[in-house]
Amino acid sequence: MERVSLQQKVLSENDRIAAELRAKFQDHGIFCVNLISSPGSGKTSLLERTLESFPQHERVAVLTGDIQTENDAIRLSRFHFPVKQITTGGTCHLDARMIEKHLADWRLENLDMLLIENVGNLVCPSSYDLGEAAKVVVLSVTEGEDKPLKYPSIFFKSDLMVLNKTDLLPYVPFDMDAAAENARKVHPGMEIVKVSCLNRSGMHEWLMWLERRRRAAKLVAQAVG
Ligand SMILES: Nc1nc2c(ncn2[C@@H]2O[C@H](COP(=O)(O)OP(=O)(O)OP(=O)(O)O)[C@@H](O)[C@H]2O)c(=O)[nH]1
Numbered sequence: 001m002e003r004v005s006l007q008q009k010v011l012s013e014n015d016r017i018a019a020e021l022r023a024k025f026q027d028h029g030i031f032c033v034n035l036i037s038s039p040g041s042g043k044t045s046l047l048e049r050t051l052e053s054f055p056q057h058e059r060v061a062v063l064t065g066d067i068q069t070e071n072d073a074i075r076l077s078r079f080h081f082p083v084k085q086i087t088t089g090g091t092c093h094l095d096a097r098m099i100e101k102h103l104a105d106w107r108l109e110n111l112d113m114l115l116i117e118n119v120g121n122l123v124c125p126s127s128y129d130l131g132e133a134a135k136v137v138v139l140s141v142t143e144g145e146d147k148p149l150k151y152p153s154i155f156f157k158s159d160l161m162v163l164n165k166t167d168l169l170p171y172v173p174f175d176m177d178a179a180a181e182n183a184r185k186v187h188p189g190m191e192i193v194k195v196s197c198l199n200r201s202g203m204h205e206w207l208m209w210l211e212r213r214r215r216a217a218k219l220v221a222q223a224v225g
């Protein structure tokens, strides 16, 4: 009984900070994405392909979470946009306080888009709101098409599923239609883009999705402000 109420307290504190972050992002017209997947599905690779496609004047920044190492921040820093690593030291997800802390010395008025790579995990990150406008779940073709049914929460809460590593389809038994059907069983009408971060196929659709959502965030900020 007590354990449940403590967990509720932690989550409601997280929700309070997340709501403050969301309000700040909305005020500044920042489109914030929370990228979630199992370890190794290709979150950093997708961000590498994304950042390499942006012109240098793009007002984008990245926070990338891992339990240990600065490896992902080092990979992403090559593109010369602001990047910070959040090292959780054991925690299996990012929380809103970590985002608040790592944003503290960035000027939000200089940003249009904040891309957050969560810790590799399909379960824990789904419970922690980071103030994002959209969660995006990445599933790669080596993971099995049943994952949306086994880990429904994150597929239900995500606006978009990015199906990655499609270049491997000739070599692994993965049924794309079944994966899409399973995702839409959990989340009817869910948007899906199929990509390969290796050969860059599908990148246009992913970038168009980002651009559409970024414009929508700007319009909301203008309407409210
Ligand atoms: N064949 C193939 N390999 C890929 C693709 N995308 C990523 N990889 C490889 O998959 C491995 C993991 O990719 P990452 O981008 O590090 O995955 P991640 O989701 O960021 O991993 P964590 O941060 O550890 O959770 C790397 O060896 C990538 O080169 C792809 O589209 N095709």
Ligand SMILES: [Mg+2]
Residues within 6 Å of the ligand: 043, 044, 045, 072, 117
């Ligand atoms: Mg990564």
